[in-house]
Amino acid sequence: MSLTWLDLPLTTSCYAWRLERADGVTIGFVSHDRDLVIDNLLYRAAPGMVPSTIALSDSLEMDSVDIEGAMTSTAIAETDLIAGRWNGAQLHVYLVNWESPEDEPLHLISGEFGEITRSGDAFRVEMLGGTSFLDESIAPLTSPTCRARLGDRACKVSLAVHQAEMTLTQILEPQLEFTDLQGQAADYIHGELRWLSGENCGLRFAIISGEGDAIRLADQPVRPVAVGDRALFTAGCDKNFATCRDRFQNSINFRGEPYLPGNDLLTRYPGA
Secondary structure, three states, rough: OOHHHHHOOOOOEEEEEEEEOOOEEEEEEEOOOOOEEEEEEEEEEOOEEOOOOOOOOOOOOOOEEEEEEEEEOOOHHHHHHHHHOOOOOEEEEEEHHHHHOOOOEEEEEEEEEEEEEOOEEEEEEEEOOOOOOHOOOOOOOOOOOOOOOOOOOOOOOHHHHHEEEEEEEEEEEOEOOOOOHOEEHHHOOOOOOEOOOOOOOOOOEEEEEEEOOOOOOOOOOOOOOOOOOEEEEEOOOOOHHHHHOOOOOOOHHHHOOOOEEEEEEEEHHHOO
């Protein structure tokens, strides 16, 4: 790694943030008073964005950092924060040479957006480091229902077979009607809807109920939806063994123990 610019007698360094949203939008900011082009990406001047002390270690302790700033850029709008467009975004923090942006940067930390808090026109983001996965359970707990998520590496079901694009035809608060469902809305309970057009384009919502051609989302979109908006539906799974076997023909990959006796064994029978 060649970072000779760090040895210069005068300091010419500034922080650079590269933010990659889950919907593919990528933006950059620098703590400098003018814009910089780094690796073919325009980094906007955002001197109001400052990181806390960045703690890095070679131990198993979590690397973390807080970032505070003002929502002065249209790229980070309050409506997008409320709508959840920044949830789970990837963030990379570098130290760069503002006098010569093409010089190799010093990588400080990478991670995922954690808790986002807002106060007036300001926001604060907790970034989770690469060791945050250590908080997860090492061994899975037994359960009568499946622990996998439909379509993940453990489930192995191809989501492409269980996805379909549809167009919103009527708004029946709190339900949304899609005639393309052809009465099969119940197949998408516990599934997901991702808007492909309209003001909520790119946002995902869980489907909690469905009947006929109408479905209901777990959370109402912050931005209004309109008749004609397109959406991608992904089928849902209630994680029961019978559903896995009969509907998805995937019982061999069922990640649960439906026949394992549990603590409620004696209460399953009347008079026990």
